[in-house]
Amino acid sequence: xxxxxxxxxxxxxxxxxxxxxxxxxxxxxxxxxxxxxxxxxxxxxxxxxxxxxxxxxxxxxxxxxxxxxxxxxxxxxxxxxxxxxxxxxxxxxxxxxxxxxxxxxxxxxxxxxxxxxxxxxxxxxxxxxxxxxxxxxxxxxxxxxxx
Amino acid sequence: xxxxxxxxxxxxxxxxxxxxxxxxxxxxxxxxxxxxxxxxxxxxxxxxxxxxxxxxxxxxxxxxxxxxxxxxxxxxxxxxxxxxxxxxxxxxxxxxxxxxxxxxxxxxxxxxxxxxxxxxxxxxxxxxxxxxxxxxxxxxxxxxxxx
DNA sequence: AAAAAATAGTTGCATAGGCAACTTTTCATT
DNA sequence: AATGAAAAGTTGCCTATGCAACTATTTTTT
Numbered sequence: 001x002x003x004x005x006x007x008x009x010x011x012x013x014x015x016x017x018x019x020x021x022x023x024x025x026x027x028x029x030x031x032x033x034x035x036x037x038x039x040x041x042x043x044x045x046x047x048x049x050x051x052x053x054x055x056x057x058x059x060x061x062x063x064x065x066x067x068x069x070x071x072x073x074x075x076x077x078x079x080x081x082x083x084x085x086x087x088x089x090x091x092x093x094x095x096x097x098x099x100x101x102x103x104x105x106x107x108x109x110x111x112x113x114x115x116x117x118x119x120x121x122x123x124x125x126x127x128x129x130x131x132x133x134x135x136x137x138x139x140x141x142x143x144x145x146x147x
Numbered sequence: 148x149x150x151x152x153x154x155x156x157x158x159x160x161x162x163x164x165x166x167x168x169x170x171x172x173x174x175x176x177x178x179x180x181x182x183x184x185x186x187x188x189x190x191x192x193x194x195x196x197x198x199x200x201x202x203x204x205x206x207x208x209x210x211x212x213x214x215x216x217x218x219x220x221x222x223x224x225x226x227x228x229x230x231x232x233x234x235x236x237x238x239x240x241x242x243x244x245x246x247x248x249x250x251x252x253x254x255x256x257x258x259x260x261x262x263x264x265x266x267x268x269x270x271x272x273x274x275x276x277x278x279x280x281x282x283x284x285x286x287x288x289x290x291x292x293x294x
Numbered sequence: 295a296a297a298a299a300a301t302a303g304t305t306g307c308a309t310a311g312g313c314a315a316c317t318t319t320t321c322a323t324t
Numbered sequence: 325a326a327t328g329a330a331a332a333g334t335t336g337c338c339t340a341t342g343c344a345a346c347t348a349t350t351t352t353t354t
Contacts, residue, residue: 004256005162006181007275010202012159014282015152016310017342031310034153048332055157060311062334084319084332109151111285112278124274127267128154131259135161138258163340164312178340195302207341209304231302231349 004131015108022104026097027071035064036073037105039090040098043074046085055136068094151278162255169251173244174218182211183220184252186237187245190221193232202283215241 019030028036038054047065051058065088068074073094079085113121166177175183185201194212198205212235215221220241226232260268 003252004259004272004275005252006201007272007279008155008158008162009181010279011155011275011282013202013341014279014286015155017286018282020309020342029309034156046332051332054153055160057312058333059313059335062332063311066334079332082320082332086333105150105152112151112281114281116274116277120274123270124278125151125154127263127271127274128151128158130263131271132154132157132161134259134261135158135165139161139164160311167312167339176339193302198302204342205303206305206343209302210340213304226302229302229350233303 011112018108018111019104026100028073029067032064032068032073033101033104035061035068036094036101039074039088039094040102043090044087046079046087048085050088055132158259165255165258166251173247175220176214179211179215179220180248180251182208182215183237183241183248186221186235186241187249190237191234193226193234195232197235202279 016030019033023030023033034054035050038050047061048058050056050065051061054061065074065076065086069076072091074088074090076086076088079087113124116124163177166180170177170180181201182197185197194208195205197203197212198208201208212221212223212233216223219238221235221237223233223235226234260271263271
């Protein structure tokens, strides 16, 4: 069977390069983009919640959010109801670049799905989702990791 | 448009975890697997060639192959016809674990495509290939990188 | 043939990201 | 209420990977 994995990792590495290039003007590093995107969709949430939603290690999240805070894109407040939690909010500065950031995401999707029919785009999305789910189930069944 | 990129990167990260787990007995790190797999298919080639085929930075290849050599899975010989080149060969030790290594790749593909029809598996492979191609074209058109 | 350009590899530096150990706080059990 | 377990964050350590600068060789130009 030919390798799905090879293409996944290739696409992932190119995405990495794309966001690294695109981030230059903003001071943000490529890896922070997805956190920003997530927060545009929903802020005022804990880091743990972000990690779970993005399926990312909480240590990685901690560092990414720290970085965004240092750059002035988010602020963190200790939750009043649970003082273990940091509640993360976007700043004005972050809202100011929302259109630009979201645009880079749509453009990347457009690049990937260039010459795809509407149907193909839907199928790929659905099958990727299914594969991610299969991968997750397999990994989490072996060891209960904190994600 | 919902994010293809998110699923790609999620699957990639899980693949990473899978190969990290599976590599434990062999002394190899997860990242070296794909180089081994490539060499089973074709050895006696230069690092540059490997990089180009795998679409991987040549620095990364240099380090991975160094590591495989240190572990006794490959040896490098200076090419007689072009003394810039290292020609990479698998050792007996590497051939001895071929079945095991190849098996881990098939199993990962099986895990990802669990409950996929034959047709779905073919479609996903074809569309991933197409997306990788689109990504590559876009990146390489901007800057001529050494891959 | 000499100079310039291209190629193959190596290495330093940077980011991304996982894992595990640790701290602080909260929750559950007794 | 006290003790133990769980949860949220932080941080150190490790690997993977890209990029750029560098060396050594080969190829191309002049």
